[in-house]
Amino acid sequence: MDWDEQLFAILDDLEQQAQALYDADRASELADRSRSEYAAVTLVSRLMASLDEDVTLDLLGVGPVSGRVRRVGPDWCLVHGSAQDWVVRLAAVKGVEGASARSVPEVAWSPVSRLRLGSALRRLADTAVPCRLHRVDGTTRDGVLTRVGADFAEMTVGEGRVVLAARETLSAVQSRS
Incomplete structure (x- = not known):
């Protein structure tokens, strides 16, 4: 494997890790927003x-x-x-x-x-x-x-x-x- 292929593989892995962290953070934010929105239902x-x-x-x-x-x-x-x-x-x-x-x-x-x-x-x-x-x-x-x-x-x-x-x-x- 060339050094540029290794670099791209590492960058792809880092990008996937960052996306997973973003998705986890976004899921908790959406759950909090959903709870706060439902608090307005009468x-x-x-x-x-x-x-x-x-x-x-x-x-x-x-x-x-x-x-x-x-x-x-x-x-x-x-x-x-x-x-x-x-x-x-x-x-x-x-x-x-x-x-x-x-x-x-x-x-x-x-x-x-x-x-x-x-x-x-x-x-x-x-x-x-x-x-x-x-x-x-x-x-x-x-x-x-x-x-x-x-x-x-x-x-x-x-x-x-x-x-x-x-x-x-x-x-x-x-x-x-």
Whole structure:
């Protein structure tokens, strides 16, 4: 073997070693970047990717609620169960089974998907549908939502009595029709 062939063989070996070191360093950098990017994924973005999928939500004060995800907003979702709809406050969700492995970032949401929980509750109040209000402490109230304020919902129960429920105490509102 000539000296120039030996030199090229040594240089090729050094280049392969450098490429292997670069690949190993790059792999750990990509893994770190992937972990840091995933840290930005939210529950609501995973639920947004789960539209029209069957899920089970474990809710504070309610327990498991199963159904198909129909709508998702920044702080709520609508789940269509076997016989009724559930408007769920996302802050009351303890866990989710059956969610999509994907996520949809907020910049890709439609303008309708940006409506907050108050809008969903106002829609129930406008239809005057009988419903059951579930609180995070496990208590319930049956009645008709009549008005929705900035941080509360007004419900008519029994024979015209009006009850105000602080929004922070709500876990879900279940349609009763």
